[in-house]
Each structure stands twice: as structure tokens, then as C-alpha cells.
Amino acid sequence: MEERKGKRIIMFPLPFPGHFNPMIQLAGIFHHRGFSVTILHTSFNLPDPSLHPHFTFRTIPHNKEGEEEEDPLSKSKTSSMDLVALIRLLKQSYAEPFRQSLAAEVGGEETVCCLVSDAIWGKNTEVAAEEIGVGRMVLRTGGAASFCAFAAFPLLKDKGYLPIQDSRLEELVTELPPLKIKDLPVIETNEPEELYGIVNDMVEGAKISSGIIWNTFEDLERLSLMDCSSKLQVPFFHIGPFHKHNDDLPPKTKSKEDYEITDWLNKQDSQSVVYASFGSLAAIEETEFLEIAWGLINSERPFLWVVRPRFVRGTEWLESLPCGFIENIGHKGKFVKWVNQLEVLAHPAVGAFWTHCGWNSTLESICEGVPMICTPCFTDQHVNARYIVDVWQVGMVLERSNMNRKEIEKVVRSVMMDKGDGLRERCLKLKERADVCLSKDGSSSKCLDELVSHVLSFDS
Numbered sequence: 001m002e003e004r005k006g007k008r009i010i011m012f013p014l015p016f017p018g019h020f021n022p023m024i025q026l027a028g029i030f031h032h033r034g035f036s037v038t039i040l041h042t043s044f045n046l047p048d049p050s051l052h053p054h055f056t057f058r059t060i061p062h063n064k065e066g067e068e069e070e071d072p073l074s075k076s077k078t079s080s081m082d083l084v085a086l087i088r089l090l091k092q093s094y095a096e097p098f099r100q101s102l103a104a105e106v107g108g109e110e111t112v113c114c115l116v117s118d119a120i121w122g123k124n125t126e127v128a129a130e131e132i133g134v135g136r137m138v139l140r141t142g143g144a145a146s147f148c149a150f151a152a153f154p155l156l157k158d159k160g161y162l163p164i165q166d167s168r169l170e171e172l173v174t175e176l177p178p179l180k181i182k183d184l185p186v187i188e189t190n191e192p193e194e195l196y197g198i199v200n201d202m203v204e205g206a207k208i209s210s211g212i213i214w215n216t217f218e219d220l221e222r223l224s225l226m227d228c229s230s231k232l233q234v235p236f237f238h239i240g241p242f243h244k245h246n247d248d249l250p251p252k253t254k255s256k257e258d259y260e261i262t263d264w265l266n267k268q269d270s271q272s273v274v275y276a277s278f279g280s281l282a283a284i285e286e287t288e289f290l291e292i293a294w295g296l297i298n299s300e301r302p303f304l305w306v307v308r309p310r311f312v313r314g315t316e317w318l319e320s321l322p323c324g325f326i327e328n329i330g331h332k333g334k335f336v337k338w339v340n341q342l343e344v345l346a347h348p349a350v351g352a353f354w355t356h357c358g359w360n361s362t363l364e365s366i367c368e369g370v371p372m373i374c375t376p377c378f379t380d381q382h383v384n385a386r387y388i389v390d391v392w393q394v395g396m397v398l399e400r401s402n403m404n405r406k407e408i409e410k411v412v413r414s415v416m417m418d419k420g421d422g423l424r425e426r427c428l429k430l431k432e433r434a435d436v437c438l439s440k441d442g443s444s445s446k447c448l449d450e451l452v453s454h455v456l457s458f459d460s
């Protein structure tokens with residue numbers, strides 16, 4: 001841990017686990033390098049500051065002083081919204097309150113060196129930072145390959161790839177190999193133009209920033225990083241995987257559920273368990289849920305499955321499973337509402353990760369050398385899945401459109417028996433590459449040194 005610098009970095013995460021977690025990991029990296037950190041956060045998905053005692057947390061007031069209007073981001077209103085509508089509402093609701101909260105942060109004892117905002121907040125955060133004379137860097141929580149695809153949206157629209165037509169799903173996007181049209185990072189929404197607007201604001205906001213911090217590493221995404229860099233023309237700092245920095249931090253406190261999960265994993269054979277989780281946002285239909293349940297049972301492999309409350313549309317948790325299902329599986333399978341995924345993936349009992357291919361999950365799996373079964377649901381997950389399967393060759397695809405119990409059984413057995421011809425071996429090699437990039441003279445460590453100098457140069 002470096003000596004305190006008397007310098008503060010303000011961070012503004014997007015309030016979803018897949019964005020908040022890497023921002024907090026980055027905060028830890030900066031703190032380790034001697035910076036103080038303030039997290040400005042929304043009241044939507046409020047974080048628990050007691051879990052991160054090194055940082056100052058400030059909630060951005062949602063309504064103007066004295067105003068009593070009902071919160072448009074209340075759980076009851078947002079639960080039925082699609083993700084695009086929710087992000088639009090977050091951006092609208094927090095633009096002005098964020099500007100005021102940021103301005104209130106300057107003038108204290110410590111110099112504010114810069115703002116680090118999630119790329120999705122877009123250009124507004126640049127304007128707010130400029131107003132108070134503070135540099136702004138962008139954190140991109142996704143991979144570089146998917147960002148290249150987002151940056152190409154105007155071209156993809158011009159060339160007729162977007163909006164996606166069902167008759168062309170299998171066609172190669174010649175400008176973005178190896179992506180096929182079905183891999184383009186879109187999402188089902190009632191507001192397609194809104195989606196294009198959010199993506200455009202993210203890309204343009206990144207172009208006018210003082211630099212982009214990437215949670216990726218050079219040996220994984222060298223070509224995509226080069227491609228992005230030539231298009232965006234701002235300094236790049238690929239310092240990932242974030243969660244593998246600072247191994248000297250004290251371990252997190254474990255809940256009773258965490259202990260139960262570890263106990264259960266401890267009883268399983270090495271590399272025998274299928275860990276299934278579809279991230280923090282994706283939801284599935286009841287019929288899909290039942291096919292997954294039967295497919296896992298029929299594969300005859302022990303499984304640990306994260307089923308978030310309301311993950312299955314129209315249900316609270318597991319009530320759509322047939323009567324007696326859970327009792328019958330006994331110790332062969334375990335359903336949980338949430339896990340410490342980093343710990344689960346690092347457990348020697350885990351043999352494969354059935355994932356929706358969110359970027360954090362992808363990196364976390366690679367960093368533990370765990371091969372993946374890929375069922376992408378929306379946006380960048382499609383791009384990540386294509387890279388996992390075709391480029392890095394560390395996983396097999398199980399498309400949502402083909403998710404019946406027979407196919408599930410087949411793919412689970414194939415991956416667990418490593419019929420993908422060395423999936424695990426290749427994954428372990430990638431894990432080694434990540435370790436090399438993070439080592440003292442590796443690319444991620446060098447980029448981190450450059451990032452620290454860059455941030456310090458803002459107020460000199």
C-alpha cells in the first residue's frame with residue numbers, strides 16, 4: 001500500500017452489480033496507490049458503505065431541496081421497465097443532481113484530481129466535470145470487442161445490419177469479424193431509438209474524455225483494443241482484470257449462506273460441479289427455467305444454480321418446480337439466491353460455469369481457468385459469447401433458442417467431459433496470460449503505473 005497522496009478521486013458508478021462491482025474494485029486499486037476515493041451514488045440500488053470502509057460514500061439527492069414528489073425510480077415503478085427505459089430514466093433523473101453533488105466535492109482539504117464515471121452516464125458527466133475544472137476519465141466495465149461493436153452502430157445502421165432481421169441472423173458482419181448479425185450487442189426493447197441514443201452518448205462521451213480505463217488485459221483483447229484505440233483517439237489504460245489486483249486485501253466477511261455453499265462445494269469431487277448463474281439482470285420464462293432444471297438433473301452432474309428472486313418471470317423464486325423436485329435431488333443440486341461468485345469459481349470442485357456471458361463473469365471464469373457454457377441474453381453478452389467460443393475457444397455455446405433439456409444435457413456432459421478438445425487447458429493458459437499481464441512488468445501493471453501518472457498530471 002502506497003503512502004496517502006492527499007489527492008482524491010471521485011467515482012460515479014452505474015447502479016447495477018455488473019457496473020458497481022468493477023468500479024469498487026477500481027476504487028480499491030486507486031486506494032492501494034495512495035488516493036482517497038469518494039463514491040457518488042444514486043439512491044436506486046443503494047450500496048452498503050459498511051462493506052467498503054476505505055471509501056467515502058455520498059448519496060446524490062434525488063429531488064431538489066424541499067420537493068416531495070414521488071421517486072420515479074422507486075422499486076414498484078422500475079420493476080416492470082425494460083433495461084433501456086430504466087437507463088434512460090436514470091440518466092435523466094440524475095443529470096442535474098449529479099452536477100450539483102460533484103460541484104460540492106471540490107474545495108475540501110484534499111485536491112480532487114479527477115472524476116471517473118461509468119461510460120454509460122455519457123457526455124453529461126463531461127460537462128459537469130468541465131464546469132468545475134476537473135478532468136474526467138471513463139470506466140468501461142465491458143470488453144473492448146463489444147465496445148468496437150457499439151462504436152460501429154452508425155455504420156451498422158447505414159449498412160442495414162441494424163435493426164437485426166431474423167432472416168439474416170447467421171450472416172457474418174464483414175466489418176466486425178468474427179461477429180455474426182445475431183451477435184450484435186442489442187437488447188429487446190420497446191424503445192430501439194433510445195437504445196441507439198444511449199450507445200451513441202456512451203461512445204461520444206468516451207471520445208471526449210481524458211482517457212478510458214478498461215477492465216480487460218492486453219493478451220486477451222490486443223486487436224480489439226488497437227481497433228478501439230484508433231477509433232477513439234484518447235489515452236487507453238487496460239489494467240484488468242481488476243479483481244486480481246491487491247491480493248493482500250483482508251478477506252471479506254462471510255455470511256451464513258456463504259459458509260453453507262462452501263461446505264456443500266467441499267463435499268463434491270474435484271471439477272465435478274456445474275455452476276450456473278445468469279448475472280444480476282437477465283430474466284427467463286418459466287418454460288426455460290424448467291428445461292434448465294431437467295437438463296441439469298439429466299446430465300447427472302452436481303450443480304449449484306443461482307436463481308435470483310423474480311429471475312423467472314411471473315414467479316417469486318422456485319415455486320414453478322414440480323412438487324418434490326428439490327427433495328428428490330437431495331445433495332446433488334443446490335439452488336441459491338446469490339453467491340460470492342469469485343469464491344465459487346475459485347473452488348476446486350467447480351468444473352464448468354454455465355453463464356450469460358456478462359463481461360465480469362467472463363473475466364472471472366477465465367481468471368480461474370473454468371470453461372464456460374455460453375447462453376448470452378442481451379447486449380454485449382452476445383459479443384462476449386462469440387469470443388469465448390470462437391476466438392479464445394474456452395467455452396461451448398448453448399443458445400437460448402435451443403435450450404431444451406436434451407440439448408442442455410448434451411452440452412453440459414460435453415463440457416464436463418471436455419469434449420471441446422482442451423477447453424480447460426486453453427482456459428488455464430488464458431488464466432496464465434492474465435497472471436503474466438498482472439505481474440510486475442506485465443502490461444496491466446505498466447498501464448496502471450501510467451494511469452496513476454496520468455491522474456496525477458491533471459492538477460499539476
Ligand code: UDP
Binds near residue numbers: 018
Ligand atoms: N455476481 C455475484 N453473485 C451472483 C451473481 C453475480 O457475485 O450470485 C457478480 C459476479 O461476480 C459479477 C457480477 O455480479 O461480478 C455480474 O456482472 P456481469 O458483468 O457478469 O453480468 P451482469 O449482472 O452485468 O449482467
